[in-house]
Each structure stands twice: as C-alpha cells, then as structure tokens.
Amino acid sequence: MRRLFAVLLLMVWGLSPTAHAMIHSAPVVIKGDAIKLITHYPLGMYRLFRSNANGKAVSIPFQIDEINDWGDYVLPDGGDITAKTGNGLFDPQDELSFMGDDVGPAVPPSDWAGIGKPPIVIEIKLNFPTQNQSGDNEGAVYLGVYFMNAPQISERKYVSFDRQNAEVMTSRYRYSFDQKNWLVARKVEMVRRGTETQPQREFVPLIDSTTFFMRADLKYFLTVEANHRSIDSQLEAYKIGPIRSIIRISFVYNFLKLNFELGMYTEVSFFSNAVFLPAVLYNPLDGAKNLNQGSGFYYGMALRENPETYKIETNMPRQKKTGFLDFLGGRPQSQNTYWITAASDDRILYMEINPSEEMRKRNSIPLYYQENTPGSEVLKRGNDQPKELGKSPVNLALYFDMTKFAEGEHNMSLRLFFENTNEQQRLASFKTLRDWIVKPRRVN
Numbered sequence: 138m139r140r141l142f143a144v145l146l147l148m149v150w151g152l153s154p155t156a157h158a159m160i161h162s163a164p165v166v167i168k169g170d171a172i173k174l175i176t177h178y179p180l181g182m183y184r185l186f187r188s189n190a191n192g193k194a195v196s197i198p199f200q201i202d203e204i205n206d207w208g209d210y211v212l213p214d215g216g217d218i219t220a221k222t223g224n225g226l227f228d229p230q231d232e233l234s235f236m237g238d239d240v241g242p243a244v245p246p247s248d249w250a251g252i253g254k255p256p257i258v259i260e261i262k263l264n265f266p267t268q269n270q271s272g273d274n275e276g277a278v279y280l281g282v283y284f285m286n287a288p289q290i291s292e293r294k295y296v297s298f299d300r301q302n303a304e305v306m307t308s309r310y311r312y313s314f315d316q317k318n319w320l321v322a323r324k325v326e327m328v329r330r331g332t333e334t335q336p337q338r339e340f341v342p343l344i345d346s347t348t349f350f351m352r353a354d355l356k357y358f359l360t361v362e363a364n365h366r367s368i369d370s371q372l373e374a375y376k377i378g379p380i381r382s383i384i385r386i387s388f389v390y391n392f393l394k395l396n397f398e399l400g401m402y403t404e405v406s407f408f409s410n411a412v413f414l415p416a417v418l419y420n421p422l423d424g425a426k427n428l429n430q431g432s433g434f435y436y437g438m439a440l441r442e443n444p445e446t447y448k449i450e451t452n453m454p455r456q457k458k459t460g461f462l463d464f465l466g467g468r469p470q471s472q473n474t475y476w477i478t479a480a481s482d483d484r485i486l487y488m489e490i491n492p493s494e495e496m497r498k499r500n501s502i503p504l505y506y507q508e509n510t511p512g513s514e515v516l517k518r519g520n521d522q523p524k525e526l527g528k529s530p531v532n533l534a535l536y537f538d539m540t541k542f543a544e545g546e547h548n549m550s551l552r553l554f555f556e557n558t559n560e561q562q563r564l565a566s567f568k569t570l571r572d573w574i575v576k577p578r579r580v581n
C-alpha cells in the first residue's frame with residue numbers, strides 16, 4: 138500500500154490558547170534522531186516537564202509515537218494492521234510531540250518536590266527565528282527518564298477521537314468524517330471563543346462539506362471522471378493521544394477500469410489547532426505522455442461564508458481553464474514552499490504545501506481556486522456525481538494539473554495552522570517553523 142495524496146483533508150479554525158503560552162501555540166514534533174542521546178529506553182520511562190517562574194518542575198502533556206520499519210505509525214486501536222509492529226522503545230525514527238503552549242523558560246528546574254528528580258534529564262532547547270509579543274524567541278522543555286517510581290503523567294488532553302460518531306474534538310473545533318467515504322468531511326464546526334471549557338460548548342458552522350474530483354483525459358482513448366463517491370474507503374486504525382490523534386484511512390480504486398487496482402492510505406495527525414499530513418501521490422501514468430490538457434485533480438470545500446469575506450493572500454497562481462494563448466503569459470517558477478493565508482478580523486488560517494523535488498522539476502505547481510459564492514448556494518449543485526470546478530459544490534479548492542506528474546510516487550507534505558486572532562506575529566511564526574533549531578543537552 139502507499140500513502141494517499143489527500144490534499145486538504147480538512148480545514149478547521151482554532152482558538153488561541155489560554156494558559157502560559159510563552160512562545161506560540163503551535164504543536165512541536167521532534168524526531169527521536171534529533172535527541173538521540175536520550176532514546177532507546179522503554180516508552181513508559183519518559184516524562185516531560187517545564188520550569189515555572191520559581192524554578193519548580195511542572196509536568197506537561199506529551200506523547201511519543203512509534204514509527205515502524207516501513208515508515209508507518211504504530212496505531213493500536215481500530216485494527217491490527219500496524220498495532221504489533223513497534224518495539225516499545227523510543228527509537229530515532231519515532232516522534233516526540235508537545236504543544237508550544239507548554240514550553241517554559243530555558244532554565245533547568247531546580248525544585249522537583251512532589252515529583253522526584255529523574256536520573257536522566259535532557260534539556261530540549263528551542264530557538265525560534267521570530268519573537269513573540271513578549272520578545273521571547275527561546276524556550277525549553279525537559280525530558281526525563283525514570284528507571285523506577287515514575288510520577289503520574291499529566292492528565293491534560295488537547296484532542297480526542299470519538300470512533301462511534303466519527304468525530305475529532307478539540308477545544309477549538311469539531312471535525313465530522315463522512316463515514317460513507319472517510320476521505321472527506323461531513324462538516325467542520327468551530328468552537329465559539331469563550332466556550333472552550335464550558336460543559337456545553339457552542340459551535341459555529343465553518344465548512345458544510347468537502348469533496349475531490351479527478352479528470353483523466355487519455356490520449357487516443359477515453360476520458361474518465363471520478364469523485365469521492367467513486368472510491369471505497371475505510372478507517373483502518375487510529376491512536377488517541379493527549380497531543381494528537383492519528384487516523385489511518387485506506388481506499389481502493391479501480392483506476393480507469395483498466396484492471397489496475399490502486400490501493401492507498403493516508404495518516405492524518407489532528408492537533409488542537411493544527412493538522413499535519415505527510416502525503417504521497419502515486420501516479421500510474423506519465424501525465425505528459427498519456428494525458429491531454431484539462432486532466433487534473435482538485436480537493437475542495439464549501440465554506441459556509443462567502444470566501445470574499447476573508448482577506449486571502451498566497452504565492453500560488455490562480456486556477457483557470459487552459460487557453461490557446463496561455464504561453465504568452467509565461468510559466469510560473471516552481472518554489473520549495475507554497476502557502477496561502479485566509480484572514481478576517483478574528484481569525485487566521487495558514488496552509489503550507491511542500492512538494493517533492495521531482496514535482497518541482499516537472500513544474501507541478503498547486504493552483505488556487507476561489508469562487509465568491511456562499512456555501513449554501515454551491516451545495517445546491519449536489520455532490521453525488523463528479524463535477525468540475527464552477528459546477529461542483531466547492532467555493533475554495535487546490536488544483537493540480539495531472540499532465541505535469543511523472544509516473545511513480547511523489548512525496549508532499551501539507552501543514553495547516555489556525556488562530557482566532559489576526560496577529561501578524563503569529564502568522565510570521567507559522568511561516569518560519571521549519572527554521573526552528575532544536576538543541577538537546579544533558580543537564581544533570
């Protein structure tokens with residue numbers, strides 16, 4: 138199986154954190170290889186701390202996710218496809234994750250009363266290229282190893298997954314899967330600010346539905362169209378952790394009815410205010426040789442509000458129908474990172490796409506589509522049959538020209554970040570997260 142290229146599996150808005158956010162509110166994911174001087178111990182021996190203003194060690198939520206020899210997450214629930222492929226140790230390929238809200242000062246704890254100082258303590262210092270509102274661009278957490286008498290793990294949880302109702306829930310949003318096809322959303326709602334901690338949260342409709350579409354116009358042969366109703370999908374396995382829930386979704390598609398059965402899967406990480414999607418596109422055809430112009434793929438959604446109510450900025454070209462004189466406008470230059478920001482008075486969405494080197498060489502550039510029509514209007518078009526942009530229930534989408542894809546696998550990653558305030562400093566921090574520097578050192 139291969140990981141599914143699932144562009145824009147969801148878009149959700151998050152609300153800003155309320156507790157001791159020293160640097161920013163983004164999730165932090167660190168490979169074990171970056172802190173390998175403290176790896177190779179059993180997972181249950183680890184605890185994570187920060188220092189408070191008085192130097193006291195404070196337990197903070199974290200999780201360590203195992204990644205097996207095939208590069209897949211070890212997921213214990215919902216199925217056994219990867220459940221037994223881990224070794225129970227924190228290996229270099231595994232991932233340590235925690236929230237930026239819980240990062241403390243880069244000062245090792247001096248007071249371990251009520252906790253017990255671990256025999257091994259590693260400072261994980263994080264240096265940031267941008268400063269927050271307090272002028273800080275450095276912080277740290279402290280990873281400890283206990284060989285016995287480990288203290289209780291922090292009970293705070295940032296995200297959960299309700300399998301029965303197929304919903305991911307955080308204090309910021311509720312994402313509901315379409316159980317007829319797990320690749321798309323039935324709806325996405327935002328938690329109204331100020332009700333995050335209330336027993337009965339208030340939800341604001343954000344996205345009414347999502348869909349995808351593919352048109353493959355084969356040279357000298359036929360044209361085939363498909364959407365999410367053309368594919369059989371299922372939830373294979375999942376993991377519910379305090380920092381993120383990881384959902385593995387598989388699907389099977391009989392490609393172009395040519396007896397080419399395409400089996401794929403995707404692993405999506407849901408954080409309290411972000412979504413990470415490492416993705417791979419497997420293309421069974423060389424687009425330039427086998428497909429006519431007009432062959433393409435998009436993943437889109439019906440935003441409840443008219444997209445024109447947001448201020449949208451992007452470095453992606455605008456999607457448009459292919460024209461005879463398009464060559465006169467020149468070809469846009471390929472870039473390492475593509476991004477889009479949608480902002481209003483009280484929220485910011487930042488999305489980042491990083492295509493593979495092969496995609497950049499072929500000038501496979503994501504295109505941005507926007508239709509200034511409310512979701513209630515585009516939904517009247519229906520989504521049971523495959524439909525091109527402008528005729529489908531979509532007012533916001535990403536589009537890829539399939540003639541620019543070579544045959545084979547193409548790596549790509551998608552990261553989404555959300556805030557409930559229009560602060561340029563937060564946006565700047567999201568754009569520079571790849572420039573963070575992780576410095577581990579033993580402090581005891």
